[in-house]
Amino acid sequence: MLAGLLVPAAIVQGQQKKLFRWGGDKAGGAPFIFDAVENGVEKQLGFESELAEYFAGQLEREAKFVQADWDTLPQVLNRGGDASEIDVAMNGIEFSKDRAAQGTVPYFIYTLRLIVRTDSKIANWDDLKPAENGRKLRVGVLRDTFAHKYLTDHFEDLIEIVPTREVVEAFQLMEQSDGSRMDACVQDSPCANYYIAGGRYPKLKIVAEPRAKNYYIILTRENDVELREKLNQAIKAASDSGLLERIYRKYNLWDEDQAKLVQTLRSPWPPEESEAISKRTLGSLQSKILSALWMTVALSFLAMPIAIALGILIAIGRVYGSWILRFPLAVYVEVIRGTPLLLQIFVIYYVLPDLAKATESKILMELAAFPAFFVGVIGLAINYSAYESEIYRAGIQSIPRGQMEAALSLGLRRGQAIRHVILPQAIRLVIPPVTNDFINMFKDTSVCSMIMITELTGLYYQNKSDQVLAYQLAIVIAILYMALSYPLSLVARGLENRLRKAMA
Structure with a gap:
């Protein structure tokens, strides 16, 4: 047949x-x-x-x-x-x-399965609650799925829900760093059967009874x-x-x-009875929108000063350092500028823990244990430091050479001349482009959603399947990005005008 x-x-x-x-x-x-x-x-x-x-x-x-x-x-x-x-x-x-x-x-009929490490004390769904010290368990789930909505409806106040882009991300994070990055995850039964019951992740196991039947x-x-x-x-x-x-x-x-x-x-299709999932509205997401907005602001305001500080040091080293210093700094800038921010953050968050295990390096192990938020800050700072260094290098090189010679002739040491004479003038010149980079960083924080940081764009992707809600959320998020960026645009414009008048 x-x-x-x-x-x-x-x-x-x-x-x-x-x-x-x-x-x-x-x-x-x-x-x-x-x-x-x-x-x-x-x-x-x-x-x-x-x-x-x-x-x-x-x-x-x-x-x-x-x-x-x-x-x-x-x-x-x-x-x-x-x-x-x-x-x-x-x-x-x-x-x-x-x-x-x-x-x-x-x-296909699927259910939701609870997956933990083999050494975990979590044995059933009721164990998904804060620990004795008050810490909420971090539970991974594929973003904007039935499983994600189920956890939100039934456990949102008890656990920290960690949305992931791919299933294997949760499995990898649970195995890395002795499970400190993720305590458990909830996945559809096909993934649980294939990967966990199939022995592809030996450090993980399926516990508790299946929950919430649904269909593909x-x-x-x-x-x-x-x-x-x-x-x-x-x-x-x-x-x-x-x-x-x-x-x-x-x-x-x-x-x-x-x-x-x-x-x-x-039987008649579709079925009349199905798992009750609360309908999400823009109002119901108000607290999450504010939290995502705060995350976007926090990432940017912490990463940008670090990027500026590193950029200044790199620029000074490339302009005034010996070739032994200039060469590795030039390689650093070209590598960082030549590779995507997404890849850089991926390497820091996912690849570094595996490298730490392979080399048994204590320093790498400590770096690999950094929470996602700090990885996001570090990743953004490293990426932008390369661009800031080029801006500051151009600013330093635009200062006439006679300025340095005059400072040295007055008895200033080279370091003092750079700090008191060259840098103040260079910083004044580069404020507008640096401000523009700060505006760009607000939007580039969206890349951090790949390491389970819920900022504004990440929140949108977590609710994308509901088209009506997605449109409303997109408008709100666009307005919030404008609210963050436009004041800085005005600042940059004002600084440019003041600089133009000062140089006239």
């Missing part, structure tokens, strides 16, 4: 097949979609990848995977109407009543009724034939919930 299900992706009767373009995000990794080498051949694997091939065969099309960020898949699907870059979104898309009009019947669906455009109905039929056929079971067993995903999927597909 299944022999004709998977149709070769090539040519049918001399005509090229229509594409079945399915959107997903490989960054999410196994067991959904991932690249691997099988029998010496690199290929795309994952239970959703195999399902996509099956659906394409049923539709007599050729499957084509289209990469997109997971949390933007619904927007990518709906963005261009019939001219969209994808035909469906299928990558752990969670069922909600808002998506019922665009979604198929479910192809395929998202189509709302007016694409024919495609949606064909996919519904294909899902039911795969369930009845045992194909779903064979695929899910291959990835260690078959459990009692999947055994109940047959009955779910025979």
